[in-house]
Amino acid sequence: MMREPLNTNEDKEIIKAITNIARNFHASDTTGHDWFHIWRVCKMAKHIAHHEGANMLEVELAALLHDMDDHKIEGSDEENLPKARQALLSAKIQELLLTKVLQIIRQVSFKGARVNAKPNSLEACVVQDADRLDAMGAIGIARAFAFGGSKGFEMYNPEAKPVMHESFKDYKSSNSSTINHFYEKLLLLKDMLNTDTAKSIASRRHAYMEEFVERFLVEWNFRE
Numbered sequence: 001m002m003r004e005p006l007n008t009n010e011d012k013e014i015i016k017a018i019t020n021i022a023r024n025f026h027a028s029d030t031t032g033h034d035w036f037h038i039w040r041v042c043k044m045a046k047h048i049a050h051h052e053g054a055n056m057l058e059v060e061l062a063a064l065l066h067d068m069d070d071h072k073i074e075g076s077d078e079e080n081l082p083k084a085r086q087a088l089l090s091a092k093i094q095e096l097l098l099t100k101v102l103q104i105i106r107q108v109s110f111k112g113a114r115v116n117a118k119p120n121s122l123e124a125c126v127v128q129d130a131d132r133l134d135a136m137g138a139i140g141i142a143r144a145f146a147f148g149g150s151k152g153f154e155m156y157n158p159e160a161k162p163v164m165h166e167s168f169k170d171y172k173s174s175n176s177s178t179i180n181h182f183y184e185k186l187l188l189l190k191d192m193l194n195t196d197t198a199k200s201i202a203s204r205r206h207a208y209m210e211e212f213v214e215r216f217l218v219e220w221n222f223r224e
């Protein structure tokens with residue numbers, strides 16, 4: 001395990017400023033992208049970064065800003081990331097760091113079952129893993145139903161079969177039931193993680209989701 005340098009006072013000021021921007025931005029969200037999602041991802045990303053020897057400042061900044069330009073937000077631009085860029089510019093960080101953080105954010109998002117490109121930096125691997133872990137386990141289950149409810153999706157519809165989305169466009173426009181979302185994304189995540197630290201945290205969360213779906217279907221079919 002590598003030791004990352006301790007954050008300097010200047011780094012701490014930058015993180016404080018970016019934390020405030022992210023907290024304000026996500027304050028009123030009810031679709032699973034609330035501030036506490038960002039807060040959990042940030043804590044998890046730091047934990048993973050510590051064990052994997054990733055650059056702490058890059059990881060923390062990217063985690064804080066990773067959902068500000070998300071494709072689910074009206075009018076967002078996932079290539080140029082204007083909101084994250086603006087936040088970083090306002091904190092007056094160096095050009096090189098700004099470019100690196102935006103590149104991490106671009107690589108984080110889940111784009112469908114068959115569209116999984118592995119990020120090309122350790123820092124992006126770490127933030128992607130932290131974001132994915134927050135879609136798993138008890139919290140992942142809660143977020144999926146909160147998201148589905150906010151979009152008016154059905155909890156479950158036995159007539160609609162899960163679809164393995166071939167493209168990001170298909171995945172984005174999908175309105176399948178929340179139980180199908182488990183087969184289309186949540187139960188696939190454990191095999192899509194990058195780091196050993198995240199894989200070991202994922203195994204319990206995965207087992208819990210499997211048990212949940214099994215129980216849901218047992219009760220639905222009134223078998224017990």
Ligand code: ADP
Binds near residue numbers: 131147181
């Ligand atoms: P993340 O913030 O982890 O990148 P997403 O932006 O893909 O996650 O989605 C936010 C939350 O909503 C996640 O917990 C995700 O699993 C859930 N979600 C996304 N799409 C659906 C869907 N079609 N049905 C139910 N839940 C969904």
Ligand code: NI
Binds near residue numbers: 041066067131
């Ligand atoms: Ni996220």
